[in-house]
Amino acid sequence: MTLPPRFVDLKKQIAAQYPDFEQNAVRSWGEVLEEMNKVTKVVKVEGVDYIPQVNFADLEKLSKEEIERIKRRGTVVIRDVVPDEQAVKWKEELKEFVKANPTVEGLPEDDKQFFQLYWTKPQVQARSHPNLLAATVWLNKLYSARDSSKAATLEGVDLNVPLTYADRFRIRKPGLGWNFHPPHIDGGTIERWEDTHFRRCFEEILNGNWRNHNPFELEGRLDARSSLYGRPNQSSIFRTFQGWLAMSETAPTQGTLRVFPDVLLSNAYLILRPFFTPLVPIDSEDIYDGKNWKFDLSTPDFPGIYPRDGGFYGPRPTPDLHPNMRLEETMTSVPKVNPGDAVFWHCDVVHAVEPDHIGEGDSAVMYIPAVPLTPQNQAYVDRQKASFLEGERPPDFPKGPGEADYVGKGTIDDVLSEAGKRAMGLVM
Numbered sequence: 001m002t003l004p005p006r007f008v009d010l011k012k013q014i015a016a017q018y019p020d021f022e023q024n025a026v027r028s029w030g031e032v033l034e035e036m037n038k039v040t041k042v043v044k045v046e047g048v049d050y051i052p053q054v055n056f057a058d059l060e061k062l063s064k065e066e067i068e069r070i071k072r073r074g075t076v077v078i079r080d081v082v083p084d085e086q087a088v089k090w091k092e093e094l095k096e097f098v099k100a101n102p103t104v105e106g107l108p109e110d111d112k113q114f115f116q117l118y119w120t121k122p123q124v125q126a127r128s129h130p131n132l133l134a135a136t137v138w139l140n141k142l143y144s145a146r147d148s149s150k151a152a153t154l155e156g157v158d159l160n161v162p163l164t165y166a167d168r169f170r171i172r173k174p175g176l177g178w179n180f181h182p183p184h185i186d187g188g189t190i191e192r193w194e195d196t197h198f199r200r201c202f203e204e205i206l207n208g209n210w211r212n213h214n215p216f217e218l219e220g221r222l223d224a225r226s227s228l229y230g231r232p233n234q235s236s237i238f239r240t241f242q243g244w245l246a247m248s249e250t251a252p253t254q255g256t257l258r259v260f261p262d263v264l265l266s267n268a269y270l271i272l273r274p275f276f277t278p279l280v281p282i283d284s285e286d287i288y289d290g291k292n293w294k295f296d297l298s299t300p301d302f303p304g305i306y307p308r309d310g311g312f313y314g315p316r317p318t319p320d321l322h323p324n325m326r327l328e329e330t331m332t333s334v335p336k337v338n339p340g341d342a343v344f345w346h347c348d349v350v351h352a353v354e355p356d357h358i359g360e361g362d363s364a365v366m367y368i369p370a371v372p373l374t375p376q377n378q379a380y381v382d383r384q385k386a387s388f389l390e391g392e393r394p395p396d397f398p399k400g401p402g403e404a405d406y407v408g409k410g411t412i413d414d415v416l417s418e419a420g421k422r423a424m425g426l427v428m
């Protein structure tokens with residue numbers, strides 16, 4: 001599981017790029033660890049209440065403080081994006097679809113609950129529902145250019161135009177031991193350091209000004225190459241937030257999402273982590289003090305990044321490699337949702353899925369992220385459109401049977417709004 005030796009050079013290259021890197025990194029590491037100690041305590045006490053919740057109808061009325069809270073924590077529950085009945089109806093229709101098309105691929109194979117389906121009617125409808133698109137525009141607009149006077153010059157970018165990223169859905173039954181999704185970040189692995197564009201997103205951290213790091217700054221994101229190695233299931237576009245729309249009630253302990261609810265801090269910690277080696281056992285109390293870590297460029301390790309399929313996966317933080325995050329205590333379940341509520345988490349947020357669902361009903365969601373119009377995203381949507389029209393799987397996803405021959409596949413007539421057509425690239 002070791003990384004290629006050239007990653008030693010990557011570390012050295014980064015260290016050489018930023019002035020006084022070692023001195024700044026050592027100081028920052030101490031500060032970040034101190035802040036970790038504080039935040040993790042609060043998160044542990046507050047639990048689910050730490051995750052911001054707002055009503056869809058109130059999105060335009062939020063105070064500056066509420067918006068800042070959402071941005072720092074990185075995750076938000078938006079209530080009543082679509083009516084409960086509509087969301088429940090979509091779930092029933094999806095169940096019927098799967099029944100009518102028993103060859104549909106899914107996991108686990110003997111009792112399918114997570115489906116390789118992208119273009120069913122409910123999915124096409126939900127993604128183009130005007131409220132869902134409006135919620136994603138609101139989320140996209142939390143981002144801004146570093147220099148706000150430059151916003152207009154970010155060519156080809158329009159945060160008011162939402163795009164569609166077709167993904168799948170799950171209808172999870174009660175049961176234990178779904179270990180598919182331990183804490184991780186999507187949308188870029190080693191690219192976060194290796195790709196010079198992507199690295200710009202974290203420039204303030206590498207410059208020694210981690211408190212000035214703004215995870216909502218557009219510049220680096222626009223041309224970040226999050227999939228240098230073209231691995232399947234590795235998103236190649238810029239999602240401001242990942243998200244899902246609930247089609248059932250799901251409470252903590254019922255197989256819901258868990259997050260590390262401080263995206264500024266987790267970014268600072270994870271980006272600096274590869275440059276340090278612990279000097280004390282990770283289970284000792286001394287590990288929480290930056291003085292007990294050594295600045296170290298001698299190994300190719302990027303803790304939490306692993307080779308796979310000719311590329312890499314991760315970041316996948318673990319208690320062993322990232323003890324200061326105290327993941328066992330800080331990975332916080334999102335509050336109970338009802339059908340029609342949506343949950344969104346910033347693209348850098350460390351997230352996981354509860355392995356056990358000890359409730360009684362379905363835990364059902366459609367994965368629908370927030371995607372703004374950018375040149376790179378539009379190029380993906382154009383390729384995705386072709387797959388929709390052909391009934392094939394979208395470009396980023398594992399190859400396999402398409403949906404063209406399935407009974408009840410979604411069509412252009414299921415796109416619910418003009419904005420929805422634009423989002424899919426069907427009209428310009």
Ligand SMILES: [Fe+2]
Nearest residue numbers: 184185186351
């Ligand atoms: Fe994920």
